[in-house]
Amino acid sequence: MKPLSCIIIADDSTTARMIIRRCLEIAGADTATFLEAKDGKEALELAKNNDVQLLVTDLNMPNMDGQSLLRHIKSSPKLSELPVLIISSASNDAKQSGLLDMGAFAILGKPVTPANLAKIIERL
Amino acid sequence: MIQCDTTVKAAMVNAVTETMENMAFEQVEEATDENVVQSGNVIWASLPVIRPSAAEISIELSNDYAKAVTEALFGFSENGPDETIVNDALAEMLNTIGGRFMAQLTPAQQEFELGLPKVGTGKTKISPNDVAAVNFNVGEYILRVYIAGLDPQKGILINPVAQEGSDENSGR
Numbered sequence: 087m088k089p090l091s092c093i094i095i096a097d098d099s100t101t102a103r104m105i106i107r108r109c110l111e112i113a114g115a116d117t118a119t120f121l122e123a124k125d126g127k128e129a130l131e132l133a134k135n136n137d138v139q140l141l142v143t144d145l146n147m148p149n150m151d152g153q154s155l156l157r158h159i160k161s162s163p164k165l166s167e168l169p170v171l172i173i174s175s176a177s178n179d180a181k182q183s184g185l186l187d188m189g190a191f192a193i194l195g196k197p198v199t200p201a202n203l204a205k206i207i208e209r210l
Numbered sequence: 211m212i213q214c215d216t217t218v219k220a221a222m223v224n225a226v227t228e229t230m231e232n233m234a235f236e237q238v239e240e241a242t243d244e245n246v247v248q249s250g251n252v253i254w255a256s257l258p259v260i261r262p263s264a265a266e267i268s269i270e271l272s273n274d275y276a277k278a279v280t281e282a283l284f285g286f287s288e289n290g291p292d293e294t295i296v297n298d299a300l301a302e303m304l305n306t307i308g309g310r311f312m313a314q315l316t317p318a319q320q321e322f323e324l325g326l327p328k329v330g331t332g333k334t335k336i337s338p339n340d341v342a343a344v345n346f347n348v349g350e351y352i353l354r355v356y357i358a359g360l361d362p363q364k365g366i367l368i369n370p371v372a373q374e375g376s377d378e379n380s381g382r
Contacts (some may be wrong), residue, residue: 098326100295101283101302105233146305146324175309179318195313196306197232 090118090207092136094157096129096143096155097173105198106142106173112200116138126150130158133165140210143176145181153185160189169210173198212360214342218315222344222355225310230348233306234279238353241345246352250271252333253296255304258325267308268341269300273331275351276300294295301327305379307355 093115097103102124106190121136122127124144129152133141141159145152152172159165164203174181177195185193192206214222223240251273259265280291280299293300299381304327316322342360346353 099298099305100304101299102305104284105302146326148326175305175324176324177309177310178313178316178320178322180321184321195310197229199232 090115090139090210092119092121093142094121094123094129094132094136094138094141094143096126096141096147096152098122098124098144098147102144102173102196106203109198109203110142110207113204115207126152126155126158129155133159133168134162138168140169140207142171142173145172145176147201153188156185156188156190171206187203212340212342214344214357214360218342218357218360219344220306221311221314224355225307226313226344226346226353226355228310229306230302230346230353234282236279236282236348238346238348241347241352243345246345246354248352248354250274251331253329253331255297255300255301255327255329257304257308257327259308259322259359260325261323262316262320263359265357266333267304267311268308268356268358269304270354270356271300272351275353277347277350279303297329300329 093110095103095106097106107120121132123132125147129141129143130150143152143155152174156170159168159170170189172190172193173187174195174198175196177193182193194202194206230238248270249272252270253273253276254268256268257305259267265323272370276296277291280296283299284291284295305324308324312322312324323357341358342356
């Protein structure tokens with residue numbers, strides 16, 4: 087596993103961002119710097135302006151949703167290699183298949199746990 | 211009150227149990243008394259289901275329990291959790307419950323879509339004739355879940371129910 091020095095967490099819920107951060111820390115990313123965004127627009131700006139190793143995003147957010155954020159990231163020459171992990175309550179097999187085709191690194195349903203996050207970040 | 215069919219009820223019991231255990235570290239049990247009454251001030255959250263059919267999932271619980279859950283998540287503070295944080299925690303809890311519920315009822319090859327949750331205080335204006343309810347015991351508290359837009363014979367979600375007449379906000 088590569089060391090994760092900077093991770094963006096995009097979710098419109100303060101609670102969700104806090105839970106994801108705690109789970110990532112327990113899963114092994116305890117030395118990372120976490121940058122938080124309330125929507126896709128904020129996350130995209132953070133990704134453009136920081137050296138980020140992982141972007142974790144919700145799907146259902148105001149202003150710019152997670153799917154649009156993923157599309158922007160994957161179409162940007164500078165950011166297209168950035169792994170995007172989607173954590174969403176609105177996730178099933180059909181949705182996951184479409185998001186993986188768009189270039190998502192992985193998709194997890196809520197509630198997220200440290201154990202299933204650890205399996206994901208081991209693959210980075 | 212509409213009676214849930216067994217598939218819908220099992221999906222909701224699983225969704226609530228999994229969410230509360232993983233997110234709030236709470237053991238919940240389905241309440242055997244369907245007519246149990248919430249005591250004290252009540253707070254609710256409501257989540258629209260947009261696809262594959264229009265519906266609404268709501269939860270109702272006491273303010274005291276909402277604060278207790280929030281403190282379990284964020285840690286204790288001298289003055290108790292801020293109202294904004296309580297609303298956010300409640301909205302996220304319902305969002306997760308709604309997602310787990312719909313994931314079980316939607317065929318794997320079909321996508322579902324949820325709206326953004328709203329949170330409000332005071333009694334909801336849900337008509338008991340239009341919804342199914344599932345009650346849960348969480349320690350000394352009651353967590354009540356309403357499912358609107360449900361045809362209990364077919365298990366089809368058909369119509370949303372608006373939350374009217376009480377103070378509400380986006381919860382986020």
